[in-house]
Amino acid sequence: MLTLSRLSPHVLYMPADDPDRPALCAVTGSRGTLMLDAAASDAHARLFLDELRDEDIPAPRFVALTHWHWDHVFGAAEIGAPVIAQRQTAAQLRVMAGQSWDNAALAARVQSGEEIAFCEENILLELPEPRHVRIAQADIVFDGHLSLDLGGVTCEIHLVGGDHAADACVMHIPEDGVLVLGDCLYDAIYAPVRHLTHAKLLPLLDRIASFGASVFVEGHGREPNSADSMAELIAKMRAACAVTTDSATSSDDALTAYERVTGHVPDEDARELIAALIAGHAFA
Ligand SMILES: [Zn+2]
Numbered sequence: 001m002l003t004l005s006r007l008s009p010h011v012l013y014m015p016a017d018d019p020d021r022p023a024l025c026a027v028t029g030s031r032g033t034l035m036l037d038a039a040a041s042d043a044h045a046r047l048f049l050d051e052l053r054d055e056d057i058p059a060p061r062f063v064a065l066t067h068w069h070w071d072h073v074f075g076a077a078e079i080g081a082p083v084i085a086q087r088q089t090a091a092q093l094r095v096m097a098g099q100s101w102d103n104a105a106l107a108a109r110v111q112s113g114e115e116i117a118f119c120e121e122n123i124l125l126e127l128p129e130p131r132h133v134r135i136a137q138a139d140i141v142f143d144g145h146l147s148l149d150l151g152g153v154t155c156e157i158h159l160v161g162g163d164h165a166a167d168a169c170v171m172h173i174p175e176d177g178v179l180v181l182g183d184c185l186y187d188a189i190y191a192p193v194r195h196l197t198h199a200k201l202l203p204l205l206d207r208i209a210s211f212g213a214s215v216f217v218e219g220h221g222r223e224p225n226s227a228d229s230m231a232e233l234i235a236k237m238r239a240a241c242a243v244t245t246d247s248a249t250s251s252d253d254a255l256t257a258y259e260r261v262t263g264h265v266p267d268e269d270a271r272e273l274i275a276a277l278i279a280g281h282a283f284a
Pocket of ligand 1: 067
């Protein structure tokens with residue numbers, strides 16, 4: 001059961017859930033509420049809006065998107081607030097508004113390689129047919145950075161990119177030390193093989209660390225990350241990068257090197273990271 005909880009003085013949080021519902025946040029200031037990410041469907045958005053109402057929080061004055069993927073944007077029309085989006089995200093919303101989202105159209109796009117089976121499967125679960133998808137368009141468009149003064153609290157949106165999506169943005173709430181990461185740390189899913197590249201991941205890790213946040217919200221995390229758990233994840237990612245720099249490294253050699261470098265047997269996360277980084281050499 002998804003419920004809203006208070007993450008920090010000005011931020012409310014609903015964790016990610018099945019089938020592919022991302023975490024959602026509300027930043028609450030004296031001048032208004034900002035919703036972070038627009039939910040995977042009208043029903044998902046409604047759940048969040050109803051929880052806000054039950055907590056006597058004013059309905060969102062704006063909703064800001066972390067990136068264009070369906071599960072982060074399909075609920076925007078139901079929210080009904082002006083949509084804030086990075087320029088590339090806004091362009092993708094225009095493309096999506098011109099597409100058909102019924103099962104046959106989705107299957108055809110998966111067949112042509114335009115859509116991926118992972119998203120098709122999850123759209124079918126989140127939104128059984130008959131499916132009415134409304135793609136809200138961006139009202140406020142920015143390029144690199146946008147700052148919102150919500151009254152006693154600010155939200156700074158930064159384009160960070162990365163392998164997962166070129167338009168990936170993070171939202172920093174400096175007064176509360178909260179950083180909303182969206183899906184930026186995840187692998188590239190719109191590719192023939194899921195992967196991560198050293199060239200995109202390493203600068204992104206530096207950028208994330210540079211905010212000095214104490215609470216982190218990952219797009220599909222079931223709970224927020226503390227500074228310690230995020231530092232641990234970043235260290236794991238850096239170690240996985242360090243043992244896969246040579247494009248000729250085999251998976252076995254990288255796993256052995258990882259254990260030698262970190263003193264830990266690679267866990268499932270480390271194994272996945274190493275596999276994704278090795279696969280990434282083909283896309284560098
Ligand atoms: Zn995504």
